[in-house]
Amino acid sequence: MSENKEDRSEGVLLGAYIEKRIEEFGLSQGQLAKRTGISRSTISRYCRGETTTPEADQKIRILKFLDGSEDYMKGFRAFCREESGEDVGDDATEKSDAPEHGAQHSETPIKPARPHRLWPLYSAVALIALWVVVQFGVEAYWLWHSAAEETAYQEDAVQLQEFAQELATPADRSPTQNAEHDFTKEDLASHLSMWWSGGLLTFRFDVPAEVPLRAHISLRVGQNEPKIASGVQQYVPGDVVRVSLEDRDNNILAGPFDITAEVEIAVQEAISFALVDRREPILCAAGGCEIRIGDLCEGNWASLKLGREKGLSEFTRDLSSCSAETSSRRECFAAPARFFPIGPGEQIFGVLEHKSGASFAFETAAQDLRLDSSRAARSFTQLQPTDPSADIPYALAWYEPPSVTTRRPFRVELTAGDCLGNGASLNRNFKNIYFDVDGKGNVQGQLDNFLIPEPARETVEILLTGLDGEVYGPYIYRFDAAAVIEAAIKNAEKPDSISCGKEVAYRLELENITHACDVQKDHRTLLSWGHVDEVRLGPSLEQMGQVFQINLDPATIIDLSQYRDLHPFDPLFSFPVPNDWPEVFFEILYRDGTTSVTQRIKLPL
Structure with missing residues (x-):
């Protein structure tokens, strides 16, 4: 063989054996480094043949991982004998210099030795020497343990640097290595939690479990100083959010990644969740919307726009000059005076604009009517406007059996001026309500709801007067008395006895x-x-x-x-x-x- 003695050293053979075994297992040098706790650069030097004499601890950890804890030297020794014919790494075979059996036999019998008179002194000296050796061994062990910890820390630092290089240069790594350590900004952004409460956006960023030992995620929001990514932090729309992987000395190992787009998606979801599931700070019902203006002011929002179609602004509330201290906490915007008419379940599209210039679109819906037990058993019929294009308040009618006090069988309710979805509650915004069912003139009714006879013209006209005397209406609805009765029959129980x-x-x-x-x-x-x-x-x-x-x-x-x-x-x-x-x-x-x-x-x- 043409190799010189240096090339056939134990370190070179160990590197060749490592390359052979990881190829058999389908591993990479980086994976071996991670499994054994030895830095990838050290593994690489072994494989390139740059280390002639391996460190005993590293050699044992590598061979135990490759060949198992039992007989971990067996495979490597066989490989060495196959490559060089020498048993490298094993204890040298003892060569006996003794002559053949019987060559030293003597004719004279050997007398048994007698105990030496100084034997007790020798025993005491031996015990003292043994105690000294044990103490020295304990001290040596702790010195070795401290040195091993420091070495492990240095190797971890090298491993983190190599991990950062892998993140920064994915093209230099094999597909196996990419799968092992690849952190994308999407991976990091998936650990972001955002919610909207009291008009403020707050979020939490949890450090992924896959972050290497002695490293952390550093988060920078806007112009603020970087913070370790944990705990609750406030987010101002328009802020740029960057996240990076750093060691404990704040040295950047990977990134920074700009996750602003992912944060804005989380903001959109947080606003939708608050409006749909918690119904705050905007609560809409048949009749209008209740808005917590103080919350929006506290969150530094500039304006709120609402409409019944995407891109259509039928209602705008300017928030640019308000403050949480001076603005009322709740405000009711109700039809027909201050809001567009809406019915139960109707979709509402909105846009929130922040003072920073950022804007967020959202959808919500008017909640269903909240009925008490006396009204829940009734079957309501929605009254439709005679003119389909007319923008008039949502109105209901139902059949009510005649009583001792009245023989008007139909009751009408106008869901206007209300924000809470309790049915009509017009007293806060209107003074009087009038109806006309025969074309002969207006008859005053009760604001909450009122009884009417069967309309002579299959229509009913309703008119409202405000607290300041302003007149709203008339609102003209089709009234199909037979349909109202059919709805009441459908809601009634079937008889089963005579x-x-x-x-x-x-x-x-x-x-x-x-x-x-x-x-x-x-x-x-x-x-x-x-x-x-x-x-x-x-x-x-x-x-x-x-x-x-x-x-x-x-x-x-x-x-x-x-x-x-x-x-x-x-x-x-x-x-x-x-x-x-x-x-x-x-x-x-x-x-x-x-x-x-x-x-x-x-x-x-």
């Missing part, structure tokens, strides 16, 4: 007992029986041939609503039961095609 009993008549002092089944007219049950198509009766399950049609349409219900008491009217149906029927079987067929459970009624004696 009434059967005996009727006693006295003639010529003779008692005559008959039986009958019927359903009486009642304002409380009319809506339920609006579900019914027919009722079938009979003396048995197989004989239910008596059929009664229930013709209870919306027009009939409206006509009956003009009367306070319905008992004088004929029942919905009445059937005199034949005397030979001991019991009655019946079932109810509904308008939607379903059928009630077939029931049996035993007639009383």
Whole structure:
């Protein structure tokens, strides 16, 4: 072989063995360095043959990783013998200089040695020497341990520098190395948490777990001094945000990366979350929006724009001259005086502009009406404007059975002047409300809601007067009375029973007992029986041939609503039961095609 003695040193052979094994495992030098805790530059010097004499600790750590903790020298020794024919790294084979067996035998027997008289002195000296050796060994161990820690720190510093070089020059690394250490700004930005509260934007940046030992993330926001990226920090729209990887001496190892674009996306999401999930600082309902002006002023926002289409500004609130101390905490902007009309669930598009010049678009929606228990069971019908292009307040109507005090069956509610979604609450912004259902003139109603008869022209006109006397309207709505009744029927429960009993008549002092089944007219049950198509009766399950049609349409219900008491009217149906029927079987067929459970009624004696 042509190699000289120096090239065949143990360090050169160790480097060749490392290259052979990492190629077999599909590893890189950087991965081996990371697994063994030895710097990549040291591994590289071994592989290039620049180290002739390896350090014992490094050699053991490398071979234990490559060949396992047990017999970790076995593979390397075999490789050395294969390459050079020498057992490099093993203890030198002892060559015995003793003559052959029997060559030194003597004819004279050897006498056993007698104990020396100084043996106790020798034993004491030996014990003292042993104690000195043990103490020296302990001191030597701690000196070696301290030196090893310092060496490990130096190797970690070298490793961090190499890691920074890998981040800065990704083209010089293999795909395996890229996958091992590649930190992009997207990776770092994924550890950013942003939220919007009280008009202020705050965020937290958590240090990724993958950041190497003795390093940290340094964050610079705007012109502020760099800070270690942890804890809550305030963000001002328009600030440039940079993040870098640094060692504990603040030496930049990677970056800085500009993550301003990623931060702005997080701001957008934080604003949307606050508006949609927490409904602050802007809360919209049918009638208007309640805005925490003080919060927006505290956050140094310049203006707020809202509209019902993207890019359309129907409402603008200037915030440039306000302050959190002087501005009211809440302000109600309601239709029709100060806001555009909106209904429950309607989308609202907005833009917030900051004093720094940055702007953020967002979407929110008017919340549904919050109904108390007395109103939750009612079925509301939205009233549509007669002119589709008319921009008028959201209005509701529902059927209300006549009572002792009134025979007007319909109640109307105008969701204007309100921000809280509790239904109409016009008292704070308006003085009076008027309606006209027949074209003969305005009738004053209650501001919260008011009762009306069936409109003669299928329209209702509503007019408002403000606290300062200003007139709003008239607002003209289509009013389909039949549709309002149908909605009320749909919301009512289906009936599932009838009434059967005996009727006693006295003639010529003779008692005559008959039986009958019927359903009486009642304002409380009319809506339920609006579900019914027919009722079938009979003396048995197989004989239910008596059929009664229930013709209870919306027009009939409206006509009956003009009367306070319905008992004088004929029942919905009445059937005199034949005397030979001991019991009655019946079932109810509904308008939607379903059928009630077939029931049996035993007639009383």
